Amino acid sequence: MTLPALADLTLEEKAALTSGASFWFTEAVERVGIPPVMLTDGPHGLRKQAGSGDHLGIGDSVPATCFPPAVGLGSSWDVGLLRRVGEALGVEASIENVGVLLGPGVNIKRSPLCGRNFEYFSEDPIVSGELGAAIVRGIQSQGVGASLKHFAANNQEEDRMRASSDVDARPLREIYLRGFQRVVEDAQPWTVMCSYNRINGVYASEDPWLLTSVLRDEWGFEGLVVSDWGAVNERVAGIAAGLDLEMPSSGGITDAQIVRAVTDGVLPESVLDTAAGRVIDLVRKVTDAAGTATGPLDVDAHHALARDAAARSIVLLKNDSVEGAPVLPLAKDARLAVIGEFAAAPRYQGAGSSMINPTRLDTALDAIRQAASSEVAFSRGFSTAVDVAQEEEVSLRTEAVAVAAAAEVAVVFLGVPARLESEGYDRDDIDLPVNQLALLEAVLAVNPRTVVVLSNGGVVALPFAEAVPAILEGWLLGQAGGGATADILFGDVNPSAKLTETIPLRLEDTPAFLDFPGEFSHVRYSEGLFVGYRWYDARRMPVAFPFGHGLSYTTFTYGDCFAAITPSGDVEVRVTVTNSGSRAGREVVQGYTALPGSAIQRAPRELKAFASVELDPGETREVVLAVRRSDLAYWDRRVDGWVVEGGRYAVEVGASSRDIRSRTVIDIAGDDLVVPVSRSTSLGEALRHPIAGPLLQQAMGRMMGGGDASGSIMPEGVDMMRILEAFPLGRIGLMGALGGGDPVTTEDIDRLIDAANGGAPTR
Incomplete structure (x- = not known):
């Protein structure tokens, strides 16, 4: 036009x-x-x-496919x-x-x-950026x-x-803008x-x-x-x-x-x-x-895609054996008890401006009953209403316990009620409601073969993680999430999702705990770079489930990884992955880097690339992880720009941030970096400067009279140079002549600074 x-x-x-x-x-x-x-x-x-129109989803909207939210x-x-x-x-x-x-x-x-975490992908910028671009x-x-x-x-x-x-500049650039x-x-x-x-x-x-x-x-x-x-x-x-x-x-x-x-x-x-x-x-x-796509909408095809997407979004957090066999996947002829209001009335999206009017809506209860070959019992177990009488809660729990006791496996649906997660306000805690936790405890007392399925837009504390043999993190799964949940429970789809955010043990353990949500309209990001897994790893803190974690109904083994520099300067990491189990499955391979001995503050490891591979039982394939050189850079506040620090980088390949399967090292050349010299530059920094260093060494030689500081009255073993390195250049004259030589004057320092900066003085 x-x-x-x-x-x-x-x-x-x-x-x-x-x-x-x-x-x-x-x-x-x-x-x-x-x-x-x-x-x-x-x-x-x-x-x-x-x-x-309105911004918060109060008014009606046309029917559309509700895909799983970003969480x-x-x-x-x-x-x-x-x-x-x-x-x-x-x-x-x-x-x-x-x-x-x-x-x-x-x-x-x-x-x-x-x-609003349900609208966002991750605690990591590489994951957010890659998925957002897609x-x-x-x-x-x-x-x-x-x-x-x-x-x-x-x-x-x-x-x-x-x-x-x-x-601050570094976390803003490296975490929040990247x-x-x-x-x-x-x-x-x-x-x-x-x-x-x-x-x-x-x-x-x-x-x-x-x-x-x-x-x-x-x-x-x-x-x-x-x-x-x-x-x-x-x-x-x-x-x-x-x-x-x-x-x-x-x-x-x-x-x-x-x-x-x-x-x-x-x-x-x-x-x-x-x-x-x-x-x-x-x-x-x-x-x-205009008119690139014309109607009518293929509602069935889009619903099927929503179901595939939901199944790919469900994380198998835990799947222990009871009586010699893993609890999941479920046998379709098993006597099942489905418990929990969310099974029949799904929580499938967050509240606010992103609320979709779905073209249809699956429930997990219906999908489980359709897939099972035997009768499936159901009990609400709890109510999500705001004010529920104590008598009603006890009655619901008692009924659920009876249903669970009669079943081979109890599948308990727990989650965060919609009123607690919405655009416009934040959550007060990460706890599941007390009535739900009480229900689960009562069910476990009569049936140890219990599966928990979670529905939540943000992570929740899991105080029952040790007691429950199998846990599915179902997040918010969109309109086809009910069918997808049944697909995972019965093994029609092998789970392959992995956490893109850490599940902590307690809210108090989280990086921003002391500075969220701030005060007087200011929020200090005092944790700096240490967001999510970077925080927990740096502090060696235990977590409920780490970033990148997610199990499968099969197993994967990793070979040795190898790293090489490509002609473009990026890093290519290769590793073989084998499906060592009995089911076809998909593994998400994660690549992390670290730089031991770095001159700057860094997390113990940072995700830099990921890729997935689908394998039949016994199949082996090579996975290639492409690490961009630009993603190895840190933001240097001194030059207000990205800098790749040279050194021997550790490259780790794993199934999560705390399940590293293979390691290697690679030497990476750093960027040429010449920081302007000024009177506030420390003696140590100036000595490491390519131009100022030799000039300063000459000046210090004259200052020491050709000697050194060994005649100092300092105690034996005290490193005099480490003390002197902290002095700004503009104050060296205060020290006088340490070794009986000529003192360094202010004019000497200014000439040195001018020479180091190529004749462009920086005071």
């Missing part, structure tokens, strides 16, 4: 283009033939509202699957004439209390734009419209959505460093920046910072502010032209791709 040039638009029309026309539509300019574009919520399904899809570690889900989302959006689907969310799971590619392959969100450091719901995420960077550079989403919060005191919606310097100048983002709905603080400051489109409509208020700012000379019209031009570019992409 040919759209008009900016020169054809009036100032008022250009300003109007940068604000929404309504809750879900951009502004049209009918005079010159610019149509509106519809944006609507995802990220795990299409939420196109009928009639007037489930993330555990699949399956890039191909997420691409397929993205394609399906794009198809449904295209059929409904939606131009942009608002998702995926790639924010880091800093704390398990975040009420789903963006899938959506956009169907001519529908994705909207990468929520940019950035948006890790809680408490005070989300004002709170400042106060985070996933966004991966998606932008690899998949070029059509839009990026800025978040509500402030970052180090500046609103994301009006931060030129974030929206322009980092996103565009460094990462090469080519699309449009849209606000989260209602995230604009000051519109003129926002558009100057790089916020192109404000959503939803302000009723013309901010349009007038922009026009006035341009007229008064406060805002250059060229800045407005840039934003309006990006809106027109988005309209062009959407209109050119």
Whole structure:
């Protein structure tokens, strides 16, 4: 479609283009033939509202496939699957004439209390970035734009419209921005959505460093920046910072502010032209791709994909043997008792703006009964209602115990009620409700062959982990989760999911415990780099289940791994994996790196690559892990840039962060790094500087009179140089002549600094 040039638009029309026309539509300019574009919520399904819109899912929306939310899809570690889900989302959006689907969310799971964790993939940026890029590619392959969100450091719901995420440069870059960077550079989403919060005191919606310097100048983002709905603080400051489109409509208020700012000379019209031009570019992409997918929707095919995705999302946490045999998979002719309200009334998605009106909804109870060849008993066991009489709780529990006692295996569905997990507020704890824990204890007392199936959008404490022989982490599984759960329970599908977040023993053990959710609208990220498994590993803390953990109904053995540098400078890691069990299965192979003796603070190991392999019984295949050199870099605050530190890196390949199966080492050349020298540079730093070092050694030789500090009155064994290394260069003159030589003057230091910096003095 040919759209008009900016020169054809009036100032008022250009300003109007940068604000929404309504809750879900951009502004049209009918005079010159610019149509509106519809944006609507995802990220795990299409939420196109009928009639007037709202942001929190209160109004009705058209039926759409509800795929597993990111908390489930993330555990699949399956890039191909997420691409397929993205394609399906794009198809449904295209059929409904939606131009942009608002998702995926790639924010880091800093704390398990975040009420919106169900919309995010992982506590690790590599996992979040890889999976986020896959789903963006899938959506956009169907001519529908994705909207990468929520940019950035948006890790809680408490005070989300004002709170400042106060985070240092290294963790901001290495943890909280790295996933966004991966998606932008690899998949070029059509839009990026800025978040509500402030970052180090500046609103994301009006931060030129974030929206322009980092996103565009460094990462090469080519699309449009849209606000989260209602995230604009000051519109003129926002558009100057790089916020192109404000959503939803302000009723013309901010349009007038922009026009006035341009007229008064406060805002250059060229800045407005840039934003309006990006809106027109988005309209062009959407209109050119209109009709890529046409209806009617193949509801059955998309439901089948949702079931496959849900089965790939279920993590087998534990599967011990009872009476000589693993509890799972279940025999279809076994006498089963299904217990728990969630089996019949599934908790399949989180609350808030991502709530999907599903095309259909499976229940685990129905699916289990359909798959079983014998009668399946059921008991609610507990109620999820807010106020339940004690008598009713006792009655429900008593009935469940009787049902469990008569069964060969009891399958108990536990989880977090919907009211406790939602966009807009955070959780108070990570505990399952007391009535559910009491039920489980009572069931275990009469039937040791008990399986727990969990339904939760964020991790929960598992005080029963030692007592229960088999546990499935079912997360939130979308509309087909009931059928997928039955597939896993009976072994029709071999579980292959693995945790993308650590399950801690206690909330008090979690990295952000003392600084979540902050106070007085400030949240100090005092744990720094040590988010998730990095924290637990660095502190050698026990956990319930580690990052990357997930069992199978078969077993996998690993051979020795080998690492080599590729011509592009990346690292290629190869390892053979064998299915040593009796069932076909899929293994997620994880690659971690470490640098022992590093000059900077690092976690004991960090995930840098992953891949999966599907193997028949007895089959062996080679798995290749591609570690990007850029992912080995740390953010150096001294030069405000990425630096790869040279050295002998440890490369570890494993089935989880705490199940390392093979190790090797590889020498990696570091980046050339010359840090500017100043008077605040320490003596030790200056001695290691390639230019300043030799000059300083000469100066110190004169200062020592050709001798050394051995005549010092310091006690024997005290390292005098270690004491001196901490002195800033600007204060060396205070020490005088240590060995009877010539003192080093201020002028000497300034000449040394000028020489080290190539004649560009740094004071």
